[in-house]
Amino acid sequence: MKNSLDKWKLNNNAIEDKNFLNTNRNFPSIILASKCVLNANVEEIFNTTKRGQQNSETFVEQILQYNSNDYIQKYPDKAHEVEKNEKIAYSKNSVIITATNTTRSHKHYINYLMNEAGIYYSNKKSSLLSPKTKLSLITFITPELYYELSSVKNNLVGPSKTVIKNSLFFNTFFNLKDIGSFKCDEIYPNMILPEYKATILSKLENNNIDPSLMKGILIQPKSRNELDYNQEHIDEMFIVKLHFLLSKIVNIKKKDTFEAVFENMFTSYPRDIDLSSKFWSIPLNEILKLLPKLFKEQFTKEMKEEFENFKISCRKIGK
Structure with a gap:
């Protein structure tokens, strides 16, 4: 399988691409993935189980890297550029087009990317995101999941706590x-939408999302500079603190004002917003802009204790 994959990449993916040896030029290679690349099962690859992690590492090795011996054989005049039996990242910026057909697969996919982001941005080894290869993905998602992903940007009606977080x-x-x-019939392999219950259909229609459409989105990892956390050092504790803040945010009640929320959590807090307004009166994407400011604030004594307990619980479950 590996040999056929290497041959497929060499013959069909323009290995002469100026970026093929990890230069800094921004010419992404596009790897077309039918059912998540040559019949691989997206649900097996993009999940956070131990088996899923192993599958994803195999997936990355097979799809995003090639053996230098194949390259030397095809381009003998450039053989001096690589060593024998070396695994070379195909491209620094790769785009994979994925296709899945169930909401469950999509949720595996999104959860996996969030998990990889947590690893990558805490400067740990990540399967899909690394200094050598930053993987972007074009995926066709169901309207239901599109609703969830876009809720933070568009302040859609009534997202759940889980969706917000x-x-x-x-x-x-x-x-x-x-x-x-x-x-659905415009995409190959054909996508089959799951059946929607009346409540889901109503939610989609209320937000002007057509249940018969698949939505195509491009998912690209942000650079550390783009995160804009006021030079906050991004490490494992950054990820834990982010999880903690989000766990507190999703439990804020509709009647709570910014001032009440901030006083409960921080010894000092941003004052460049209307503190008397209700916390949930602003669009969710505005909360994203607040997070960097909140990171540098000191917790109250009670919140410090909660955070310490939260860190202990994270260590116990291996987050």
């Missing part, structure tokens, strides 16, 4: 770009 976390680390809407 996941959207804020996801949008912290990734740029999302709409690339259009497509009918």
Whole structure:
């Protein structure tokens, strides 16, 4: 399988690409992925189980790297540039086009990316994101998941606590770009939408999202500079603190004002907003702009204790 994959990449993916040896030029290679690359199962690859992690590492090795021996054989005049039996990253900026057909697969996919982001931005080894290869993905998602992902940017009606938390976390680390809407029969392999219950259909229609359409989005990892956390050192504790802040934010009640929330959590806080206004009166994407400011504030004594307990619980479950 590996040999056929290497051959496929050499013959079909323009290895002469100026960026093929990790130069700093921004010419991304596009790797077309049918059912997540040559019949691989997206649900097996993009999940956070131990088996899923192993599958993803195999996936990255096979799809984003090639063996230098194949390159030397095809381009003998450039053989001096690489060593024998070396695994070389195909491109510094790769775009993979994925296709999935169930909401469950999509959720595996999004959860996996959030997990990888947490690893990558805490300066640890990540399967899909690394200094050598930063992987962007074009994916066709169901309207239901599109609703969840875009809620943070568009302040859609009534997202759940889980949706708010996941959207804020996801949008912290990734740029999302709409690339259009497509009918199911326009996509190959054909996409099959799951059946929607009346409540889901109602929610989609209330937000002007057509349940018969697949939404194409481009997911690109943000650079550390783009995160704009006031030079806050991004490490493992940064990720833990982000999880903690989001866990507190999603439990803020509709009646709570900014002042009440901030006084409960911080010894000092930003005052460049209307503190008397309700916390949930601003669009969710504005909360993203608040997070960097909140990171540098000191917790109250009670919140410090909660944060310490939160860190202990994270260590126990291996987050």
